[in-house]
Amino acid sequence: MIELQKIEYHYNDFKMHFALNIAAKERVVIVGPSGAGKSTLLSLIAGFIFPNSGQIILNQQNVTTTLPGKRPVSMLFQHNNLFSHLTVEQNIALGIKPALKLSRTEQTTIDDILVRIGLEGFNQRYPEQLSGGQRQRVALARCLIQHRPILLLDEPFSALDQALRFEMLALINQVCSEFNLTLMMVSHYLDNSLNHFSRCLVIENGKIIFNSTPNQLKQNENQRIARLLGF
Amino acid sequence: MLKFKSLLPGISAASLILIILGSALIAIWRFALQSGNVAIYLDSYVLHIVWITFYQALLSTILSLTSAILMAKALSLIEFKGKRLLIKLMPITFILPALVVVTGLLSVYGQQGVLAYLCQLLHIPFSFSIYGLKGILLAHVFLNFPYACALFYQTLNSVPIEQRQLAAQLNFSTFTFFKLLEWPLLRRQILPMAALIFMLCFSSFAIVLALGGGPKYTTLEVAIYQAVRDFDLLQAALLACVQLLCCVAFIGLMQKINKTGTKFSVTFSDTNYRLPTANWLKVICMFVIIIGGLFIFSPMITILIQGIFFFRTSLLTFMLLQALLFSIVIAFGSAMIAMLLGLLLLWTNSRLLINQQHQLSNCLMLIASFILAIPSMVLASGLFLLLFGYSNNTVFICLLIMLCNGLIALPFILKNLAMPLYDITARYWQLTQSLNIKGVAHFYLVDFKGLKSKMLMSFAFAAVLSLGDFGVIALFGGQSVATLPYYLYQQISHYHYQESIVTATILLLLSFSLLVVMDYDRTSKN
Numbered sequence: 100m101i102e103l104q105k106i107e108y109h110y111n112d113f114k115m116h117f118a119l120n121i122a123a124k125e126r127v128v129i130v131g132p133s134g135a136g137k138s139t140l141l142s143l144i145a146g147f148i149f150p151n152s153g154q155i156i157l158n159q160q161n162v163t164t165t166l167p168g169k170r171p172v173s174m175l176f177q178h179n180n181l182f183s184h185l186t187v188e189q190n191i192a193l194g195i196k197p198a199l200k201l202s203r204t205e206q207t208t209i210d211d212i213l214v215r216i217g218l219e220g221f222n223q224r225y226p227e228q229l230s231g232g233q234r235q236r237v238a239l240a241r242c243l244i245q246h247r248p249i250l251l252l253d254e255p256f257s258a259l260d261q262a263l264r265f266e267m268l269a270l271i272n273q274v275c276s277e278f279n280l281t282l283m284m285v286s287h288y289l290d291n292s293l294n295h296f297s298r299c300l301v302i303e304n305g306k307i308i309f310n311s312t313p314n315q316l317k318q319n320e321n322q323r324i325a326r327l328l329g330f
Numbered sequence: 331m332l333k334f335k336s337l338l339p340g341i342s343a344a345s346l347i348l349i350i351l352g353s354a355l356i357a358i359w360r361f362a363l364q365s366g367n368v369a370i371y372l373d374s375y376v377l378h379i380v381w382i383t384f385y386q387a388l389l390s391t392i393l394s395l396t397s398a399i400l401m402a403k404a405l406s407l408i409e410f411k412g413k414r415l416l417i418k419l420m421p422i423t424f425i426l427p428a429l430v431v432v433t434g435l436l437s438v439y440g441q442q443g444v445l446a447y448l449c450q451l452l453h454i455p456f457s458f459s460i461y462g463l464k465g466i467l468l469a470h471v472f473l474n475f476p477y478a479c480a481l482f483y484q485t486l487n488s489v490p491i492e493q494r495q496l497a498a499q500l501n502f503s504t505f506t507f508f509k510l511l512e513w514p515l516l517r518r519q520i521l522p523m524a525a526l527i528f529m530l531c532f533s534s535f536a537i538v539l540a541l542g543g544g545p546k547y548t549t550l551e552v553a554i555y556q557a558v559r560d561f562d563l564l565q566a567a568l569l570a571c572v573q574l575l576c577c578v579a580f581i582g583l584m585q586k587i588n589k590t591g592t593k594f595s596v597t598f599s600d601t602n603y604r605l606p607t608a609n610w611l612k613v614i615c616m617f618v619i620i621i622g623g624l625f626i627f628s629p630m631i632t633i634l635i636q637g638i639f640f641f642r643t644s645l646l647t648f649m650l651l652q653a654l655l656f657s658i659v660i661a662f663g664s665a666m667i668a669m670l671l672g673l674l675l676l677w678t679n680s681r682l683l684i685n686q687q688h689q690l691s692n693c694l695m696l697i698a699s700f701i702l703a704i705p706s707m708v709l710a711s712g713l714f715l716l717l718f719g720y721s722n723n724t725v726f727i728c729l730l731i732m733l734c735n736g737l738i739a740l741p742f743i744l745k746n747l748a749m750p751l752y753d754i755t756a757r758y759w760q761l762t763q764s765l766n767i768k769g770v771a772h773f774y775l776v777d778f779k780g781l782k783s784k785m786l787m788s789f790a791f792a793a794v795l796s797l798g799d800f801g802v803i804a805l806f807g808g809q810s811v812a813t814l815p816y817y818l819y820q821q822i823s824h825y826h827y828q829e830s831i832v833t834a835t836i837l838l839l840l841s842f843s844l845l846v847v848m849d850y851d852r853t854s855k856n
Binding site (some may be wrong): 112145146147153166167168169172173174176179180182183184185194197198199243245 | 518621758759760763764765766767768770772775776780782
């Protein structure tokens with residue numbers, strides 16, 4: 100569950116205002132013009148930046164001033180999700196604890212998760228030996244192993260080609276059901292991928308101007324917003 | 331959100347450094363004033379020293395730069411086997427221990443050197459004396475010109491291939507090509523390079539002490555050293571102040587002009603295009619390269635050959651072995667201290683930069699400039715005066731030398747590691763935060779694992795610097811502690827030629843082996 104109460108965030112002269120209520124296990128896609136504040140919204144929830152006023156409630160806990168590592172949130176970025184000097188296994192292990200020594204059970208957990216994301220036996224590879232899609236899978240594996248109920252995705256598949264992107268979305272959908280995750284994803288695609296989500300947020304100029312199911316975007320009263328997005 | 335915890339390492343390291351520097355400076359003045367000698371010292375002698383210091387540094391700089399440009403241009407014009415190796419090995423002289431350089435030059439140009447021997451064979455009278463201004467210039471050019479040359483060569487090579495091809499189409503002569511395409515690139519580097527060489531020659535100590543040949547050619551550093559040794563403390567303090575002022579002025583100047591930076595890494599592109607060169611020009615180039623190559627490598631090779639030739643087990647005295655041991659211990663100790671202080675400072679610095687606290691970060695990094703501004707002789711003599719009572723305690727002296735050498739190496743470590751550490755911290759900042767990686771775990775997992783080869787390189791660099799240091803040890807050395815350079819200096823000053831060659835060989839081999847570690851690129855494994 101994600102609740103933003105009257106969040107104000109000022110970036111130089113740009114004032115953003117967010118209020119939001121998302122139930123557990125919802126899957127939310129965030130769209131809008133670039134520079135509108137989509138990534139800022141995720142950063143506020145993840146705790147990389149702190150609001151000037153307002154409160155952030157995640158899973159009934161007030162986390163407004165909590166540091167990122169202590170929030171029930173894991174996040175996937177567009178780039179630099181993996182430490183390039185560590186192996187796949189080591190990268191994933193960091194989701195369990197910030198050290199590289201692994202116990203037998205932890206080792207098994209990692210092997211299992213690698214199977215689940217389709218990268219069985221890739222333990223000793225380095226990130227640069229993987230393709231873009233494989234790298235994001237590894238990063239996703241680490242998010243899953245953290246066992247945090249909220250998953251934030253900041254355009255993690257934008258650098259991938261069309262087919263791969265849909266494949267990854269399907270994988271995300273699958274793991275969200277499996278792990279009971281609440282999902283928020285920033286995207287700039289307005290194609291069929293929207294149907295994977297139960298809710299769509301449109302952000303413009305630091306405000307949420309649309310908050311409903313993706314299908315509602317096609318309704319007449321939302322024409323202005325649809326045009327803004329380029330439908 | 332900037333937390334006190336992330337400020338603590340940097341602040342504690344910075345305060346430690348400032349306390350040491352401050353107490354050294356205060357100690358000098360306190361002793362100077364206590365000595366009660368109030369004669370006016372700012373006499374013609376001091377002015378003479380300042381003038382000589384300035385004059386030799388200026389001449390050294392001009393000579394180094396001219397020969398560097400000449401050789402770099404020659405190298406860029408012709409292709410031959412072993413060129414890569416030559417260019418890769420050349421800059422080594424830049425960090426060779428000063429006294430090894432002195433020994434090497436003596437072995438070639440000295441009264442018993444190779445040149446004298448050749449002249450004797452050919453019945454030519456040999457009247458060249460390496461002592462005095464000639465020797466100082468020779469040594470300074472030897473130290474600095476290959477480094478500058480390698481850098482300039484790289485710049486000359488950085489003219490894009492399309493422009494080269496265009497120049498060939500337009501029928502540019504070699505001279506026009508240099509004037510229109512290479513010179514504009516080179517010009518940007520000459521001033522920073524000149525400032526760097528000038529600064530190094532200005533505060534040169536060991537070379538001037540060994541080759542200066544008397545009070546006629548004395549630099550400020552040597553004068554400070556002699557004043558401290560003669561317990562003429564007011565004189566020492568005054569000279570230290572003059573030196574300090576000069577250094578601060580130069581550093582200010584350097585920071586103004588050093589905006590472009592003197593980053594140095596040789597990159598070879600496989601696709602290259604060379605303008606057609608006239609045959610007579612090729613001959614001249616070959617001549618320049620042979621002379622330059624001989625100048626650079628003959629001292630080192632002579633040392634190595636003669637070192638093996640003169641080597642006898644009887645030369646491995648207890649003194650020598652002890653000096654060897656002291657040298658190694660002190661070199662590693664200093665490198666450890668420098669690394670520790672450097673990493674503490676940079677830890678905080680990276681976090682300040684990430685939190686947009688540029689002003690605070692600049693303040694922190696100013697510490698490095700402080701150390702550069704305070705000449706090593708001033709620092710060492712200050713600490714020497716402050717802790718004079720303990721000067722017979724071996725362990726204590728060792729620690730003190732480590733501290734001094736560590737501080738002297740610190741600016742280089744900061745320069746080498748500041749950007750990489752900031753980059754890697756910033757790059758993974760959000761990721762490490764969301765994974766709750768911090769403190770020691772962050773250092774081990776991100777900084778150390780990610781920058782292992784760079785850190786090792788900086789460590790080796792600091793160790794080489796400390797290994798070859800003959801400045802601090804000149805004051806502290808004696809019965810209780812003697813390092814290899816100290817031992818070597820005693821041999822040189824007593825004209826024990828053969829023994830000094832053997833000692834220099836050992837020192838040279840030690841430095842080389844550390845340099846191999848430095849150059850060894852582990853990252854290619856991944």
